[in-house]
Amino acid sequence: MNNSPIWHPFTQHAITPEAIHVDRASGAYIFAHKNGQTEEEQIIDAISSWWVITHGHCHPHITQTVQEQAAKLDQVIFAGFTHDQAEKLAARMAALTAKSFGQPYDHAFFSDSGSTSVEVALKMAIGYWTQTGHPRSKIIALEDGYHGDTFGAMSVGGRNQYNTLYKPFLFEVEHLPVPEEGHEAKTLERLKTYLKKNKDDVAAFIFEPLLMGAGGMKIYSPQALKAMSDLCRAHDVLLIADEVMTGFGRTGTMFACEQADIMPDIMCLSKGMTGGFLPMGLTLCTHDIFEAYYHEDRAKMFFHSTSFTGNALSCAAANASLDIWESEPVFERIEHITKSHSTAAKELAQHNNIANIRHKGTMLALDIVMDDEKGTDYLSTLQPRLYGLALERNVLLRPLGNTLYMLPPYCVTDEDLQEIYATVKNVAAQVAASD
Numbered sequence: 001m002n003n004s005p006i007w008h009p010f011t012q013h014a015i016t017p018e019a020i021h022v023d024r025a026s027g028a029y030i031f032a033h034k035n036g037q038t039e040e041e042q043i044i045d046a047i048s049s050w051w052v053i054t055h056g057h058c059h060p061h062i063t064q065t066v067q068e069q070a071a072k073l074d075q076v077i078f079a080g081f082t083h084d085q086a087e088k089l090a091a092r093m094a095a096l097t098a099k100s101f102g103q104p105y106d107h108a109f110f111s112d113s114g115s116t117s118v119e120v121a122l123k124m125a126i127g128y129w130t131q132t133g134h135p136r137s138k139i140i141a142l143e144d145g146y147h148g149d150t151f152g153a154m155s156v157g158g159r160n161q162y163n164t165l166y167k168p169f170l171f172e173v174e175h176l177p178v179p180e181e182g183h184e185a186k187t188l189e190r191l192k193t194y195l196k197k198n199k200d201d202v203a204a205f206i207f208e209p210l211l212m213g214a215g216g217m218k219i220y221s222p223q224a225l226k227a228m229s230d231l232c233r234a235h236d237v238l239l240i241a242d243e244v245m246t247g248f249g250r251t252g253t254m255f256a257c258e259q260a261d262i263m264p265d266i267m268c269l270s271k272g273m274t275g276g277f278l279p280m281g282l283t284l285c286t287h288d289i290f291e292a293y294y295h296e297d298r299a300k301m302f303f304h305s306t307s308f309t310g311n312a313l314s315c316a317a318a319n320a321s322l323d324i325w326e327s328e329p330v331f332e333r334i335e336h337i338t339k340s341h342s343t344a345a346k347e348l349a350q351h352n353n354i355a356n357i358r359h360k361g362t363m364l365a366l367d368i369v370m371d372d373e374k375g376t377d378y379l380s381t382l383q384p385r386l387y388g389l390a391l392e393r394n395v396l397l398r399p400l401g402n403t404l405y406m407l408p409p410y411c412v413t414d415e416d417l418q419e420i421y422a423t424v425k426n427v428a429a430q431v432a433a434s435d
């Protein structure tokens with residue numbers, strides 16, 4: 001039962017225990033009162049609080065920078081006005097992407113979430129074709145993709161339980177099968193055929209590069225991404241990389257697209273952008289895209305905004321996060337987690353109700369299989385059991401159906417990693433024993 005007026009996201013309040021009250025968080029830990037208890041418990045945040053925390057909760061440098069900014073400038077209308085934190089951040093993102101891709105994204109459009117960064121990207125791309133005098137009407141995406149819960153983002157996302165209720169209201173998208181290992185040829189063939197049939201009418205291809213999150217932590221190779229990208233390029237189709245989850249190191253490189261040696265026309269960022277400290281969406285684009293809207297005719301401007309776009313505190317947090325990337329050994333930490341996951345993956349593979357182990361950078365995922373368990377989708381009855389059992393051991397894992405995944409903040413210690421793996425084993429064994 002829920003005694004609070006709060007309607008929580010992705011929560012069935014009729015059967016979910018009351019939300020756990022959190023007082024504070026630090027590094028890889030959340031300090032909370034479980035089941036209304038008075039004593040505080042230390043919970044390992046093994047999923048970076050929905051994949052946002054990179055350097056750890058309440059990193060002192062981000063905290064201090066935001067505090068200082070708060071005393072100076074909070075928020076200002078971002079049309080006709082600008083400020084130092086936003087200017088600095090846009091310039092730093094240009095430099096950072098130049099390092100990753102050999103050339104910078106020249107233009108940065110701010111919003112406030114992953115979904116809004118995707119909406120902006122789709123509107124930029126669709127508008128690009130009309131503004132340049134060659135309207136195109138089709139969008140390609142991947143089955144099982146997840147890009148957020150606003151209508152444009154839902155439309156390009158896979159058609160599944162996340163959006164069943166809204167299906168009649170979603171716009172038409174060509175969804176390709178995910179090019180997972182062994183399925184690459186099928187995807188490429190489908191893409192080739194579609195591009196040929198819809199010549200000069202495909203506006204953009206949107207994808208989560210290499211690692212697809214909410215659709216089940218599916219992975220595919222840089223070669224497959226490169227091949228899809230080459231086919232799209234051959235038909236002048238704009239590439240939109242949704243790096244909302246993969247950006248800022250999750251897959252081992254700063255941006256996942258680097259591994260496929262591609263530079264998309266548009267890139268969506270959010271989650272790890274501020275180190276997870278404050279909300280921010282950022283849509284980066286090349287000069288070509290910007291230029292399509294650059295005109296003396298006011299009717300050709302980009303008609304998009306959100307009230308808090310360019311928020312000074314969020315920009316300050318993002319700048320502070322970039323400072324940490326420059327001053328602390330963040331890539332060494334990422335490398336360490338990657339190696340640790342790789343060793344754990346081999347060990348976890350020995351367990352007989354653990355299958356389909358996949359590993360990409362700081363993400364390690366596996367499926368719990370049960371003889372009598374049919375539910376492998378998001379609503380699998382295993383999900384609440386797995387979640388509850390892990391939480392009993394003070395490890396926050398939020399399975400996607402029967403898929404357990406680990407995606408810790410980069411400051412996670414060895415000891416915590418071992419505790420996370422031990423918890424996964426223990427949870428898997430407990431559900432096996434109880435069936």
Ligand SMILES: Cc1ncc(COP(=O)(O)O)c(C=O)c1O
Binds near residue numbers: 115118246
């Ligand atoms: C790849 C991807 N794109 C977009 C989103 C939506 O981001 P937000 O929840 O901030 O709107 C998510 C969220 O999980 C995501 O993983």
